[in-house]
Amino acid sequence: xxxxxxxxxxxTTSTANTREAILEATTxxxxxxxxxxxxxxxxxxxxxxTTTRDLNADFPAVAARLLGWTEVALMCSHEMNVPGALPxxxxxxxxxxxxxxxxxxxxxxxxDAVNLRNRGTDDR
Numbered sequence: 001x002x003x004x005x006x007x008x009x010x011x012t013t014s015t016a017n018t019r020e021a022i023l024e025a026t027t028x029x030x031x032x033x034x035x036x037x038x039x040x041x042x043x044x045x046x047x048x049x050t051t052t053r054d055l056n057a058d059f060p061a062v063a064a065r066l067l068g069w070t071e072v073a074l075m076c077s078h079e080m081n082v083p084g085a086l087p088x089x090x091x092x093x094x095x096x097x098x099x100x101x102x103x104x105x106x107x108x109x110x111x112d113a114v115n116l117r118n119r120g121t122d123d124r
Contacts, residue, residue, distance in 0.1 A: 003097050005045060008037055008105050010092045011113035014051075017088070019058040022051070026063035026090055029110055033094060036106040045095045046073040052089045053078050060090050089113060 012029040014021045026049070033039070047069070049060040061074035079089065089112075109117050 003099055005095055006098050006100065006102065006105055008033060008039075008094045008096060009107040010094070010109070011116055012090050012110040013086065013088045013112040014055055014090060015088075017055050017057045022055055022058050022060060022090065023063045023066070025111065026060040026092075027067065029090065029092065029108060030064060030067055032110065033092070033106075033108045036108055037096070037098075037100070039094075039096060041067075041069055041072065043097045044069065044072045045097055046075070047095070048093045049074070049076045050079045050091045051076070052085065052087055053081055054087055055090065060092070086112060086116060089116075 010029045010033045012025045014025040034041075047061070047064055049064075051060060059076045061076050064072065064074055079085065079091065091113075
């Protein structure tokens with residue numbers, strides 16, 4: 001099998017706009033994403049984080065650094081401010097070099113973000 005760069009999505013919600021709550025939610029999401037996909041951090045090329053505009057107390061990427069993702073390219077941004085969108089949401093797109101097929105990738109949706117799967121908005 002050949003190695004491809006694949007995207008793995010994750011989403012969760014924060015209980016508050018505090019550094020602690022953002023990092024706790026992000027850490028939980030990243031740990032579950034790594035576990036569900038049996039990821040080796042050496043194969044993670046990049047992670048792109050977004051938050052809804054109501055979360056600005058810290059960068060979600062800090063959680064990745066605290067998990068030891070020191071050689072991974074990380075970037076944070078805000079989501080579009082769409083009316084009716086899920087508030088307090090943190091999303092990630094992890095780009096990983098893997099020999100897994102697309103159907104083997106497990107996207108992780110936690111807390112109130114599980115509703116994104118039901119609303120058909122998980123393809124962002």
